[in-house]
Amino acid sequence: MKNEYQTLLLDKPFDTVLSEARTxxxxxxxxxxxxxxxxxxxxxxxxxxxxxxxxxxFHPQYLYALWQQDAAAVMEAPLKLLLQEITPEQTAARYLDIDTHFSGYTPKINSIVEDIKKQLAPVIARLQ
Known part of the structure; x- marks a missing residue:
């Protein structure tokens, strides 16, 4: 089972983090x-x-790229972000480790996975 994930503990109320995540x-x-x-x-x-x-x-560009290189890797889309209220002023944001999530597929998708990580970084950074 692929279950490696990252957790951000944010000193922000849940509703703020939810709004920021959507945006x-x-x-x-x-x-x-x-x-x-x-x-x-x-x-x-x-x-x-x-x-x-x-x-x-998910991003349409990457879905298409995965389909072209290894159609089975499309199984890993979409990505998921889990937001959980810890206290009224603290929220946890959990997301899958991208390398682990896409492991086991043809090496042809490695460059796509690297691009996904680069494009996902600003999303995560905006939550912090």
């Missing part, structure tokens, strides 16, 4: 494909859960 994703050419609200889903089943969001996103 950082779309301002950098990525498509925000879907957003899941676990708190809302679980509340509908009687569970109390802290604020959280899963943001699914």
């Amino acid at each position: 950082a994703i779309t301002d950098n050419g990525w498509l925000l494909l879907h957003e899941i609200n676990p708190q809302q889903i679980l509340a509908g089943h009687g569970y109390i859960f802290p604020k959280a969001r899963q943001l699914f996103f």
Whole structure:
């Protein structure tokens, strides 16, 4: 199971980080494909859960490039950013390690993975 991820502990309220994450994703050419609200889903089943969001996103350019080089690697799209409220003034942002996430595919995608990391860096930097 590929489960290596990075965690940023941000001294910002959850709603601020969520807004910044949405903007950082779309301002950098990525498509925000879907957003899941676990708190809302679980509340509908009687569970109390802290604020959280899963943001699914990807860039069309990289999706196409992966398809061209190793169609099986498309399985790894979209990328996911998990935001979790730790306290009212602290939020965790978790995201997959890109090298691990795309490991095991043909070496032809290595340059695409490097480009994805470069284009993802400004998104992560805007959250900090």
